[in-house]
Amino acid sequence: MRSSRALVRAIVPLAVAGLVLTGCGGGGSSKSSNPGGSSSAPGAPASSAAPAPTTDPLTGLPASNGGVTNHPVYIAKIDNTSSSRPQYGIGDADLVTQELVEGGITRLAVFFYSKLPEKAGPIRSMRLTDIGVAKPLNARLVTSGAAPVTLNGLAKAGVKFIDMNNPNVRRILDGTHDTLHSVQANIDKLGASANQKTPARPEDFFDWGTDADFTGTIPATTVDTKIGNAPGSNDIWKYVGGKYVLQNGYMDPGSVYKPDTVIALTVKTSIAPYKDPAGNPVPVTHFEGKGKAVIFHGGKALKARWSKDGVEGLPKFTTKDGTAVKIPAGHVWLALVPKGGQSVSAGSVTWHK
Known part of the structure; x- marks a missing residue:
C-alpha cells in the first residue's frame, strides 16, 4: 500500500500540465502519430505512464484539476x-x-x-x-x-x-x-497557508464506480444507524430526491450535507488507557481489519463485507461471493458501528421501505 501511494504522488506532478488535454471520461490521450495508435517507433517498448486523473479522490466526481491541489486533506x-x-x-x-x-x-x-x-x-x-x-x-x-x-x-x-x-x-x-x-x-x-510545495493528489478513498455498478436490490428508503447508546445518538436517514437526508441532525440549515450514499461498517472497539474528565471510559474504534457492511444507495441496500489493510489501508468492499464492490461516485457518510464488547455497547443498522 505504501509503495502504491508513493507512485500516485510521484506521477501526479508530471501529469499536471496535461490535465487540460484530458476529458472527464477516464484519462484521455494525445493524438497518435501512426495508424496503430502508438507514438513509439516500431519495436520500442510501450509507454507505461499512467493517465492523468480526472476525478476528485474523495468523491469520484469529475474535477477540472483532476483532484490535484497545493494543500492536504x-x-x-x-x-x-x-x-x-x-x-x-x-x-x-x-x-x-x-x-x-x-x-x-x-x-x-x-x-x-x-x-x-x-x-x-x-x-x-x-x-x-x-x-x-x-x-x-x-x-x-x-x-x-x-x-x-x-x-x-x-x-x-x-x-x-x-x-x-x-x-x-x-x-x-x-x-x-x-x-x-x-x-x-x-x-x-x-x-x-499550506506548505505543500509540490501539487499532489491523494489516492482515491474508495474504488469509485457509477450508479449502474451498484447491485443493491433491498428496498431501503429509511435507514437507522445506531453507533452510541446515549439517548438520541442514533441517526435516521430518509431517501429524498436522490439524496439521503438526516432527520435528526444538528447542521446549519445553510450548510447541510446530503450524501448520495450511506455506508454502515461493523467495527471492533476497545478501551483507551485513560478516562475522560467525567470518569467515563474512552472507546477506541479500530478502523482496520474486516467486517460486515451495509451500503445504501438509490433507496436500496446492499449487504457486503469490508476490509482495510491496517491503519494505512483504504477500505475495500466485496459481496458474499467475493465480487468487488464499487461505490457510486458522489458524497458518502461512513458510520463506524461498534461490534460491541469490553465496555462498549453493540450498535445496530436497520432499514425499511
Whole structure:
C-alpha cells in the first residue's frame, strides 16, 4: 500500500500540465502519430505512464484539476450533540465519518478537500480512532486538542494535526454556543497557508464506480444507524430526491450535507488507557481489519463485507461471493458501528421501505 501511494504522488506532478488535454471520461490521450495508435517507433517498448486523473479522490466526481491541489486533506473533528447546534461548514464536505466517543455519543470526522469552508465547527478533540481515519490519506486533523495518550499515539503513527496554536483554529464567543463548543476553524485559510510545495493528489478513498455498478436490490428508503447508546445518538436517514437526508441532525440549515450514499461498517472497539474528565471510559474504534457492511444507495441496500489493510489501508468492499464492490461516485457518510464488547455497547443498522 505504501509503495502504491508513493507512485500516485510521484506521477501526479508530471501529469499536471496535461490535465487540460484530458476529458472527464477516464484519462484521455494525445493524438497518435501512426495508424496503430502508438507514438513509439516500431519495436520500442510501450509507454507505461499512467493517465492523468480526472476525478476528485474523495468523491469520484469529475474535477477540472483532476483532484490535484497545493494543500492536504483536512479532517475537522466536529461535535455531534445537541450542544453543537448549529454545526458549521459540513455542507462543503467531500466525505463524513461518524465515530463513537465516551458517554455513548458520537463525533464527526469531516473531510474537506475540493471545497474549503471559511467556518467549520464546533471543533472538538481527537481520539486514537482518528489514526485509522486520517492515515490512509496523510490528512491533517483539525482539532481543539487531545489527551496525552492520544497525542503520543498520533505521534507514533505519524499523523499530523492542526490545533488552537494555529490562528485559524480559535475560540469565538459569539453567543451561538457555550464556551466548550465555541471553537471554529477557517479551513479556507488553512489551505491558503499550506506548505505543500509540490501539487499532489491523494489516492482515491474508495474504488469509485457509477450508479449502474451498484447491485443493491433491498428496498431501503429509511435507514437507522445506531453507533452510541446515549439517548438520541442514533441517526435516521430518509431517501429524498436522490439524496439521503438526516432527520435528526444538528447542521446549519445553510450548510447541510446530503450524501448520495450511506455506508454502515461493523467495527471492533476497545478501551483507551485513560478516562475522560467525567470518569467515563474512552472507546477506541479500530478502523482496520474486516467486517460486515451495509451500503445504501438509490433507496436500496446492499449487504457486503469490508476490509482495510491496517491503519494505512483504504477500505475495500466485496459481496458474499467475493465480487468487488464499487461505490457510486458522489458524497458518502461512513458510520463506524461498534461490534460491541469490553465496555462498549453493540450498535445496530436497520432499514425499511
